[in-house]
Amino acid sequence: MPSHDTPSSPAEGPSRRSIIRGAATAGAAGLAVTALGGALSPAASASTRAAGSTRAAGAAAGTSHDQNAADGPIVVHVRNAKSGDIEVFSGTGQTRVRDADLAARIVRAIA
């Protein structure tokens, strides 16, 4: 993305490949989950709800959304299962949440 005359946030934007690599290597629980259209998997649905509730609690960081975020696939990236550091991608938006319980449920879902 261009860097306009607004502060950039390079720390927020590792390369796309590092994300994919991270999904494969983030401890024992790194994963990426996609749910297409309205057929959300239980794990993804839960993550979406949890993301909202966690944001409400003021624990989220680095949030940006587009208006049609819920219409397309939703991708969940558990960066660190132990600490519950989770990124949720949808449309051109992303949300970062910290929810150890959610991360643990996702880990159990793929076990």
Place this chain on the structure above:
Amino acid sequence: MSSHREAPEISKDPVADSTDVYAFVSPDKPNTVTLIANYIPLQSPAGGPNFYEFGDDVLYGIHIDNNGDGRADISYEFRFRTTVRDPDTFLYNVGPIESLSSPNWNRVQTYSVSVNGRSVGSGLTCPPCNIGPLSTPDYGSLAAAAVHNLGGGISVFAGQRAEAFYVDLGAIFDLGDLRPFEDLHATFGLPKLPKAAGVNATNHVNVHAIAIQVPISAVTRSGHPTIGIWTTASRQRVTLWDADRGENVNSGPFRQVSRLGNPLINEVVIAMGDKDRWNSLPPADDKQFAHYVTQPGLAALLPVLYPGVFPNLDALVKSGKPRADLEAILMTGIPAGLIKGFTNFTGSVIADMLRLNTSIAPTAPGKQSIFGLLGGDPAGFPNGRRIADDVVAIELRAIAGVTYPLIDPKFKPDAAAGLLTDGLTPASVSASPLGQFPYLGVPYSGYNEPS
């Protein structure tokens, strides 16, 4: 292709890999500037049946900084969409493509343009690739029809073009060999090589160009004629292979994966460990990379590769003095007073941008120097970059010390420094440039160039 395959990660992603940026006052419309960003390097013209196209999943940008802070004040952004008219054939076209609306063309790419997020054009058609005399019988006219007027004095073109950059890649990346001087190369104890003419490794290949021509008044601030230009490509943070649908699924915000301003910077100045990170950052963040410019590795290599040829450069390198001349040329622009009557200084912010002083009129074709400012032609690189400028020789000579007297008049460049070249000229490019927008030549056809 001054920046093709220049970083490990982006070399695996050709549709997002920027290869060259050109910026010049339009010679036939001197109240406008032309900005060109090329992508998809080293295209074999015969590369069917799936010929080259822009990435529908890539956000392409051409950016202008007009206040010297290394951040975009004006961003032209381009998004592409590919339509397959008949998915039940394997063919790119089912008959001659004689117009952009031809039903024979099966895989059509269109695009939208926005300026700082405001749409200024959509549904704009790219030309097809140049396939051959049966498929694209009048390619010049076909492509000319793909120049779109967006109003407000803005014209755009996006599509395949002939590669215009000339460089002897094969020799240069064979341990810094310059064929005209290879009899002087150290050769590491291997047999000496006889000097030879350069070989243009990028001849007879195509690229995909995004070109935009805009009024100078639309991109400059009053009283500040110099602008900084660079291109970027961005991808969404997540890409997943959806095996059920047989295609990628993308999600998340766009993040920059490719950047290019001055030619050859990320290719031969930035070290391998930083190249992809450099690609992800804005010019405003370039201070952290300034040491690569002020202490360039290539300057230290030349005396080693060509023993005894560059004694003064060797002494300069060993002195540890920072190359403030290169910093000015590449990272801040050249301040007034260093070269009589010339400046393209944008301020103290260290930022790799192609800087163009738009108040300098184009030089008439017969009077241009391919060595640009080094050749006494202020309308050429590093004042912007014209299509024919020999940026390889210019940067080689500058790094070898030719420009160091700008900041230390006592320094005497080595005699060889001012002669450095890879042995190529614009005549090394088979396709002639056009005399009008989009200036880059008609792409080589697959029928005629089955490389």
